[in-house]
C-alpha cells in the first residue's frame with residue numbers, strides 16, 4: 070500500500086498536533102453552547118475521532134454520509150445523502166467536520182441543507198483545504214492545513230475506498246489512477 074505513495078505530506082505527529090490546536094480553538098469558541106458535532110462519513114471519521122477527544126467542553130455527536138466522488142479522483146458534482154442525521158437541528162449550534170474541502174460542492178450543499186433545518190449556526194472545520202480545486206466559493210471557519218493541487222490519501226481520505234487507514238497523509242502516485 071505504501072509503495073503507491075509518491076510523497077508523505079503530513080506525518081501522524083504533524084496531524085495530531087494540528088488536531089489538538091483545532092480542538093482547543095473550538096472548545097474556547099463554543100463554551101456553554103453544547104454544539105452538535107457532525108461527522109461527514111466516511112472521509113472525516115478518523116479526524117472526528119481524534120478531534121472530539123481534543124474538545125474539552127460538552128458536545129453531542131452525529132453522523133451523516135454523503136458522496137460525490139465514487140470511485141474517481143474527480144467530483145461528480147452530484148451530492149447524494151446516503152445516511153441522514155438523527156438529531157433535530159432547531160436552535161442547535163452545528164459544527165460540520167470534514168476531512169477535505171476541494172471543489173466545495175459537498176460542503177456548500179451540506180451547509181445550505183443544515184441551515185434550512187433551522188440550525189442556530191453552522192460552521193465548518195476541515196483538516197485539509199485545497200483552495201485551487203474550488204468550483205464554488207466556500208471558506209471553512211476552521212482549517213488545519215492548506216494542500217496543493219494533488220490527489221491525497223490517508224487518515225480517512227480514500228482513492229476508490231482504499232488508503233483510508235494510512236496513519237499519514239501522502240500524495241498518491243498518478244499511475245495508480247491514470
Ligand SMILES: O=P(O)(O)OC[C@H]1O[C@H](OP(=O)(O)OP(=O)(O)O)[C@H](O)[C@@H]1O
Nearest residue numbers: 110111112136137138171172173174175
Ligand atoms: O469539496 P469536494 O470536491 O466536494 O470534496 C470533498 C468531499 O469529497 C470527499 O468525500 P467523498 O464524496 O469521496 O466520500 P467519502 O468521504 O466517503 O470518501 C471528502 O471526504 C469530502 O467530503
Ligand code: HPA
Nearest residue numbers: 171219220221222226227
Ligand atoms: O485529494 C483528495 N483525496 C481524497 N479524496 C478527496 N476528495 C476531494 N479531494 C480529495
Ligand SMILES: [Mg+2]
Nearest residue numbers: 112138226227
Ligand atoms: Mg472519498
